[in-house]
Amino acid sequence: MDFIGYRSNALGAAVDLVNAVATAPDEDPPPGGRMRGVLLEHGYLAETAPGSVEPALRAWARRLRTVFDAADLDAAAVAVNALLADVRVEPHLSGHDGQRWHLHYAPPEAGVVDRVRSTTAFALAMLVSEYGLDRHGRCAADGCARVFADTSRNAARRYCSSACANRSAVAAHRARVRARVR
Numbered sequence: 001m002d003f004i005g006y007r008s009n010a011l012g013a014a015v016d017l018v019n020a021v022a023t024a025p026d027e028d029p030p031p032g033g034r035m036r037g038v039l040l041e042h043g044y045l046a047e048t049a050p051g052s053v054e055p056a057l058r059a060w061a062r063r064l065r066t067v068f069d070a071a072d073l074d075a076a077a078v079a080v081n082a083l084l085a086d087v088r089v090e091p092h093l094s095g096h097d098g099q100r101w102h103l104h105y106a107p108p109e110a111g112v113v114d115r116v117r118s119t120t121a122f123a124l125a126m127l128v129s130e131y132g133l134d135r136h137g138r139c140a141a142d143g144c145a146r147v148f149a150d151t152s153r154n155a156a157r158r159y160c161s162s163a164c165a166n167r168s169a170v171a172a173h174r175a176r177v178r179a180r181v182r
Contacts, residue, residue, distance in 0.1 A: 009043060010042070011120075011127060011151070012042050013041075014149070017060065017116075020034050020035060021058055023145070038057075039116060044112060044116060053112060056113045060116065065147065067128065068138055068147035076133060087106075089105050089106070091103060105122050135151075139159050140158040140168065141159055141164035141168045
């Protein structure tokens with residue numbers, strides 16, 4: 001599902017940025033930077049981004065998390081509006097680096113952090129405005145702090161990964177077996 005028609009996977013980047021902070025909040029980033037790796041994985045042209053982007057992206061990831069943690073649709077809308085209020089969105093068509101013309105949300109002179117901020121805020125705005133709370137949230141697995149955005153057709157996702165879904169299913173099965181034995 002393509003939420004905003006952007007060349008990067010802005011919604012996936014939002015999820016992965018939040019999860020990078022959730023899974024290693026105080027850990028030193030690996031060489032090259034965890035957050036920079038997320039950007040490269042999701043199609044942002046961040047090869048030349050300095051290592052100094054890490055703190056700014058970690059702070060942004062914590063802000064993005066507020067949308068995933070929202071208890072209801074009104075709270076999610078407030079969280080998205082707070083993100084949008086803090087980014088400069090200036091849509092324009094761009095045809096760079098041999099790519100066909102495509103939409104950019106940040107101004108042409110924006111650096112990688114500003115580009116990430118504008119596209120991820122816009123992606124979450126589209127997600128919440130189109131699907132409410134049905135397509136995103138916190139992982140339902142006990143003890144997991146990660147988030148997800150559901151881009152499947154059936155909108156049934158509740159876990160951040162198949163590993164968490166499997167662990168939860170096994171735990172539920174074992175609890176049922178224990179209950180029958182008693």
